[in-house]
């Protein structure tokens with residue numbers, strides 16, 4: 318019965334059980350009060366219905382302190398439980414563990430494109446290892462999409478012009494449905510795919526292009542070997558686009574030194590300080606004039622329209638890989 322008419326998707330991530338628990342709690346509380354209220358309506362309707370010949374109104378009740386305290390404190394306690402519990406689950410959902418495997422995702426009409434750190438690319442299918450946190454950095458090339466994996470209880474919008482992130486840790490091997498959950502045009506319903514969770518050993522084999530692994534694409538892996546990791550591709554783009562002629566590695570360039578920039582605070586010309594995160598790097602490539610680093614001039618050309626989302630992610634991966642010294 319369950320398999321032919323599943324009421325709930327499978328629980329296949331570390332978050333799934335926690336999300337379901339709070340959901341069931343909400344359903345139980347709502348169900349309890351719905352029954353209580355409807356029960357009371359029916360009970361009182363029968364008990365106090367108008368009988369022929371009777372003509373009396375009930376006595377006036379002015380206040381009842383105990384009742385008023387009860388109907389204030391009980392809902393307050395219940396909603397605070399929901400708030401604190403929900404916030405805890407939300408915080409763990411929105412903070413990927415530091416050792417997460419980072420995969421780039423680009424949504425576009427109408428497909429999902431994935432890129433692994435070592436360079437393997439996939440479309441509408443994502444291979445991930447079991448028992449390891451996976452962080453997805455999501456972008457969109459056109460309109461808003463939403464990346465949704467019911468079995469993992471994760472859903473995150475892909476918004477044009479910015480990065481969003483989501484993470485999960487799979488607890489079961491197998492294939493799981495993946496959907497676009499935001500109406501995005503005529504073939505929105507076809508913007509689906511699957512996540513293939515493999516044992517870590519199998520995942521390593523898949524990465525190296527072993528065709529014995531389910532869904533292994535020899536071509537993708539051969540391509541990955543030829544083109545190198547995401548950061549390698551970013552490095553090549555960095556040369557091709559001429560970035561390297563201003564962002565010199567020795568602080569002598571007319572652009573700021575990029576080594577060790579990622580994740581650290583940057584002083585800006587106007588005195589503000591910002592953190593060089595994904596969004597800042599992205600903006601500084603597309604619209605460099607928006608935030609000029611203190612001590613530098615606004616000389617960099619804008620790359621808006623000259624690099625696509627995948628190339629931006631490659632540049633980002635390269636800049637992230639530049640360590641201090």
Ligand code: CUA
Nearest residue numbers: 462497499501
């Ligand atoms: Cu993409 Cu709906």
